[in-house]
Amino acid sequence: MKITKSMRRMLGGGIATLLAVALAGCAPGASTGGGGQGGGSKTGTLTFWLGGDPVGKEGSILSAYVASFESGHPGVKVSVVWTGAQHKQKVQAALVSGDLPDVVQWWGGSFMEPLITANALRPLDSYIGGSGDWQSGLIDNWSKNYTFSGKIYAAPTDASxxxxxxxxxxxxxxxxxxxxxxxxxxxxxxxxxxxxxxxxxxxxxxxxxxxxxxxxxxxxxxxxxxxxxxxxxxxxxxxxxxxxxxxxxxxxxxxxxxxxxxxxxxxxxxxxxxxxxxxxxxxxxxxxxxxxxxxxxxxxxxxxxxxxxxxxxxxxxxxxxxxxGGPNGALGISTKSKMADIAWEFIKGYTSVEHASQVATGTLVLVPNKIRYDRSTVPAIYNDHVDQLAKATGFNxxxxxxxxxxxxxxxxxxxxxxxxxxxxxxxxxxxxxxxxxx
Amino acid sequence: MIRNLRIWSLIFLLPGLALFIYIVVLPTIQVINSSMYNWSPGQVGTFVGLNNFTQMFADPSFRDALLHTFVLLIGAMIIQIPLGFIFAYLIFRRYIGSAFFQTVFFIPMVLSSVVIALLWTQVYNQDFGLLNSLLRAVGLGDLTRPWLGDSSSSLISVVVVVGWQYVGLYMLIFLAALQRIPHSIFEAAEIDGAVGVRQLKSITAPLVIDTLKLSVILVVTGAVQYFNLIWAMTQGGPANSSSVLASYMFIKGLQESRLGYAGAVATVMLVVNLILAIGLQRVFRREPLELG
Structure with missing residues (x-):
């Protein structure tokens, strides 16, 4: 057997075809975006990505919250990932590959805009509407940073x-x-x-x-x-x-x-x-x-x-x-999440006054909630920050x-x-x- | 039989070729393709032709990064190749403690770049850094500065570290080349009276010239893509004074979410690298010396 001209041509043609297929009609990113609405699955693993590393008692507070959430929602397991210092890069990579977690921490304004354009996050308005007085636990005007075309896409977790x-x-x-x-x-x-x-x-x-x-x-x-x-x-x-x-x-x-x-x-x-x-x-x-x-x-x-x-x-x-400063980090729900309803339950609890108060006193991070806490348990300087935030007349x-x-x-x-x-x-x-x- | 061998070798090469196409060729083509789109993560790109390229060439930050990349390339060449050869030669001639020095010079190669970056950030520290302490101790206190925080010294400071990091690799490559030279050649040279510098010039150097060429190509292609130490030490700053093509690409792609634009930067890096590598190969095209 020998390699004939026609075989060479076949081989060459094969490679050329392969390359052509790789390029065909190829606006990059065409495979991602879109995705199913609904997301009413009540059981399964809920993935949750947080930026950075736990501060102060944040880790143990979150573990306790996750444990109580899981016991309140049989069949749901929450998988928490602290992404470390490269949160931004990891989330962007997940966006390209279409693997955003169910619940993702992100920032508002121009940081969030590309995710909205990419249809990667769900609007939360109907969830917020159906959540009674949840909103009243947050400081006024909290949503400005996360609102695009009149719809709210995230719930805030911290203020700086x-x-x-x-x-x-x-x-x-x-x-x-x-x-x-x-x-x-x-x-x-x-x-x-x-x-x-x-x-x-x-x-x-x-x-x-x-x-x-x-x-x-x-x-x-x-x-x-x-x-x-x-x-x-x-x-x-x-x-x-x-x-x-x-x-x-x-x-x-x-x-x-x-x-x-x-x-x-x-x-x-x-x-x-x-x-x-x-x-x-x-x-x-x-x-x-x-x-x-x-x-x-x-x-x-x-x-x-x-x-x-x-x-x-x-x-x-x-x-x-x-x-x-102002409301800064926030939680959103991936468009592709199959457990969006559960994800909202998780976010609602996470951004509730009870949980935010624990985070606040356990980490001395400012939270965008009207928190209830014992002012004598934290350094006076923290109380001053909280009061200052509450009395702010304008945010940049x-x-x-x-x-x-x-x-x-x-x-x-x-x-x-x-x-x-x-x-x-x-x-x-x-x-x-x-x-x-x- | 021979022809059968060729068929079979082709068949056995196919899996490797397929893998190579899948993980190297296709992604490269996709990157080149993406450079003609405005494309953010999660979005479908819109075709913009060569717009990313025209924008890039008009951006002074890009021109800075390109210039700094060449500075890095030349700096790395000046540091790594001569030092690598000198160290290899000294070890090869078995001056005292060669096993010890061989290990010492190779240590930076086994350290993670981030570890090296942290180490050198301390060395360059304004207050307690080794370099400034040394300068003060010898009465050159006027020369002290925040080496990485001063735009006039940041680039050269990182170039020195990049050079330092890889000296051990080139030492090893040269050492391997030196050890391949048959001992009889040196003996013959010595009988003919060629010793010391004369021997180095007429016998040793010509016999490692191919290794030298290889090293030059490795240094050049490595420098054009270099990223990690620079990012860990300065992030290309202050004020872009130590930015290189790769750090510029990282900022555009992963901080500004402009993947298409970053693809255009990557394409330029690829082209620069190809031109340099092919150009160098042409320059170097010479019959290798046959070893007796």
Whole structure:
């Protein structure tokens, strides 16, 4: 037997056919999306993906909740997966392969939008409508971040706010008796601390978004909580003086040496360490920092640490009750879930006042619920956070949830270039405005 | 008989070929195909032609990443190949402690990249890092800086680590090549009076030239795709100062959910790699020296 020309041709043709089949009419992703409605199966395994790792007592609280849920729903087994730090990537991979879990934790705004466009999450309105007073256990206006075309797609599990934490001892040793209430106070404190050789502010400079929080908080203080929404809807330009001024203020902070030496290389662990070991006097970060404070090696730290809302700027339109943050992480139900009704039962219990109160006191994470808890069992600083959240008059979501992902990358790039002194505040917003026009 | 052998060899190759097509060729084609779509996870892509490419070439961040990739490539070449050869030669000539050094130089190869990244992040630390402490100790305190947090030093800092990580591999490759040279050649050379540098230049180096070519191609193709250490150490920052093509692709694909665009970046990486690999092979095309 020998290989004839025709055999070669056959082989070649075979491979060509294979390749053609692989490509045929091939808009990528065609096999996913869509999926069955209904989902009334009452038994089976309910998969539940949570981002990150358990904080404080979160693990044991969740195990107890799962156990009681399973005993209340015979035939249902809940499979909990903590996805660790790569939650975003894992969920996206699951989206591509069409294997989203029944219940998935995700973020609102521009993070959630692609999932809605992909028809990956179910609208929850009918479930919410049929759940009596469940909604009244949540803070007002909780749903804005998860509403698309008038339908609600997720129920919130946590709320976060950005704060200026400070170490009372370090400030008073420098002769600063009052925590900074205004930007000018903050700048003066920075200079005084530097003069004494104390690192003024610790911040995660590596990941980009914490610095973005400083910029956006300054912009909100300058222009009020409506500024960003006006800019997004085109009512005000991105070159608005309130934005440019925020850049100037950020540069003033950096030029005065506000952030730790080498701060652009600090990740969360490094930034945490500076503040928790008393090497930096202040820390700008999210409210989840409280948990790091109470679990620090220095058990007296919690008595030394307090916070103020982000300082006001001179002549700014902002008020102290406007907060950067708001309802953040949330739970949604996969369109393909065969157990959607059970999944809702699970979410309803998870986001109930009872469970949220346990999570709140067990982890010191802020929750978007009107929680009931014994205020004497937690550090006073946590009660202050809860009250502040309840009294908030306006929220600015984190910009990475407000801006489209690619626009947000552009913004953080520009913000980092500003921090490194490569561009001026005016150039930064000119370039961003030009980019957003496209 | 011979022809039968060819048939049979073809038949036995088929399962491997099928697997190769399924897990390498088809996905590659799918990626190239996806580069012409606007496509997010879970969505059906919309065809946009070469739009992703024009957008990409207009993006300064992409041009930075491309430039940094070439810096990484050249840096890796400068560090890995000469050092790999020198270490291999020293060990081959059995200077003191060669078994010990062979192990020591190879250790980075068996460490996970993330471990290496953590290790070197400590070395580069502004406050307590080894490098800054060393500089201060020898009176060069002015040179201290947050090596990874300063856009003027971040790229070179990660390039050094990438180089360091793979020196051991090239040492091993060169060592294997050196050990393949028949001992009689060295003896003959010594009788003819070729010792030391002369021997290295006229006998040893020409006999490992093929290994050198292989190593260059390995370094180049590896550098164009390099990702993990850079991501673990700087995520391409600050301000994109240490970004490379792969980190740019990761940001576009998995942080911005633009899989089609990321596919376009991957396509560019593939093309760059092919051009370099084929180009290098042409340059290197020379008859190998026959070993006696």
């Amino acid at each position: 706010t950005v704060q200026l934490y400070y170490n009372r001892d370090l400030l008073s040793q420098t002769g600063i008796s009052q925590p900074p209430g205004t930007f000018e106070d903050l700048l003066a404190a920075v200079k005084a601390l530097r003069a004494k050789g104390v690192t003024p502010i610790s911040i995660n400079g590596k990941d980009g978004w914490p610095l973005q929080e400083v910029y956006t908080y300054l912009a909100m203080r300058n222009g009020g909580a409506g500024l960003i929404f006006d800019a997004l809807s085109g009512k005000r330009p991105w070159t608005d003086p309130a934005f440019v001024l925020a850049g100037t203020q950020l540069r003033q902070l950096i030029d005065a040496g506000a952030f730790a030496d080498g701060w652009l290389a600090d990740d969360t662990a490094a930034a945490d360490a500076r503040f928790m070991t008393g090497k930096a006097a202040m820390y700008i970060f999210g409210s989840w920092t409280l948990n790091s404070v109470v679990s620090a090696d220095d058990k007296t730290l919690i008595d030394k640490v307090d916070y103020v809302p982000f300082p006001l700027t001179a002549g700014g339109k902002g008020t102290l009750t406007e907060l950067q 979501l984190f910009w990475n949830e407000l801006l489209k992902p690619e626009d947000n990358t552009k913004f953080t790039d520009l913000n980092n270039s500003l921090a490194e002194g490569k561009i001026t505040p005016q150039q930064m917003m000119d370039q961003f405005a030009a980019y957003m026009k496209k």
